[in-house]
Amino acid sequence: MNPGSAADHTDLKSITTHAPTFGAYQVNSAYHRRVAIPSELGDSTSRQLQNMSPALVVPVGSTEQHGPHLPLDTDTRIATAVADVLAARLRADSESDWLVAPAIGYGASGEHEGFAGTVSIGTSVLAELLVEFARSACQWASRLVFVNGHGGNVAALRRAVTLLRYEGRDAAWCSCNASNADAHAGHAETSVLLHISPGVVRQDQRTPGNRAPLSELMPEMLRGGVAAVSSLGVLGDPTTATAEEGRRIFAEMVDACQGGIIRWAPDHEGMLR
Numbered sequence: 001m002n003p004g005s006a007a008d009h010t011d012l013k014s015i016t017t018h019a020p021t022f023g024a025y026q027v028n029s030a031y032h033r034r035v036a037i038p039s040e041l042g043d044s045t046s047r048q049l050q051n052m053s054p055a056l057v058v059p060v061g062s063t064e065q066h067g068p069h070l071p072l073d074t075d076t077r078i079a080t081a082v083a084d085v086l087a088a089r090l091r092a093d094s095e096s097d098w099l100v101a102p103a104i105g106y107g108a109s110g111e112h113e114g115f116a117g118t119v120s121i122g123t124s125v126l127a128e129l130l131v132e133f134a135r136s137a138c139q140w141a142s143r144l145v146f147v148n149g150h151g152g153n154v155a156a157l158r159r160a161v162t163l164l165r166y167e168g169r170d171a172a173w174c175s176c177n178a179s180n181a182d183a184h185a186g187h188a189e190t191s192v193l194l195h196i197s198p199g200v201v202r203q204d205q206r207t208p209g210n211r212a213p214l215s216e217l218m219p220e221m222l223r224g225g226v227a228a229v230s231s232l233g234v235l236g237d238p239t240t241a242t243a244e245e246g247r248r249i250f251a252e253m254v255d256a257c258q259g260g261i262i263r264w265a266p267d268h269e270g271m272l273r
């Protein structure tokens with residue numbers, strides 16, 4: 001059933017009585033007046049979600065070193081910002097109710113171990129976490145998309161979403177990717193943070209890292225992690241980053257995910273393109 005259809009909202013009269021003033025508003029054809037539809041899972045009450053089957057957007061990030069100039073939660077910030085804009089656009093463009101879940105802020109970051117602050121839960125545990133998260137959420141959500149902000153999480157996402165889809169759950173995932181982006185804490189990520197969270201970028205600490213292509217660095221990284229190829233923890237050049245570039249790269253990330261969600265044709269590992 002279409003979760004935005006009037007038939008789903010049999011209890012909305014009572015919901016509106018108790019609804020807080022935050023969240024998105026949309027016209028419900030059953031009542032010809034504006035009703036409150038929550039936009040964030042964490043802000044919602046269970047009662048607001050009764051008799052709804054919202055679609056859920058789940059940011060998946062990491063807590064890992066991002067050089068001397070970016071915070072440990074950089075990937076989580078990017079995934080969350082992309083998810084927020086995505087859900088707002090999808091709510092505006094479709095009849096479905098899209099909710100953003102609180103982010104999963106830890107991922108598979110083994111390649112960044114050796115740098116203080118990095119906390120990695122590894123691929124196996126992350127995959128299990130994603131599976132159990134979706135099994136539980138899909139008891140009330142109509143479908144679920146993980147929005148991934150960290151490349152190291154991809155193996156876990158593939159494994160988890162393949163299983164979830166095999167089990168009959170309508171789950172999928174997309175990545176916050178940009179074309180020609182450098183690998184880590186360089187031009188691309190620093191630009192995006194200057195756009196979405198300028199206050200957390202330590203501008204005076206920006207220093208170029210190892211700018212060799214990832215394919216060249218990979219053999220050494222597989223043996224010794226990022227530390228083996230960059231003592232700074234930077235792969236790329238953050239000194240060229242600008243907020244304007246960040247706006248462009250961020251829009252590319254959102255557009256790519258939005259296109260994939262609208263097409264909703266997950267590949268054999270659940271990825272949306």
Ligand SMILES: [Zn+2]
Pocket residue numbers: 066074075149150184185189
């Ligand atoms: Zn990152």
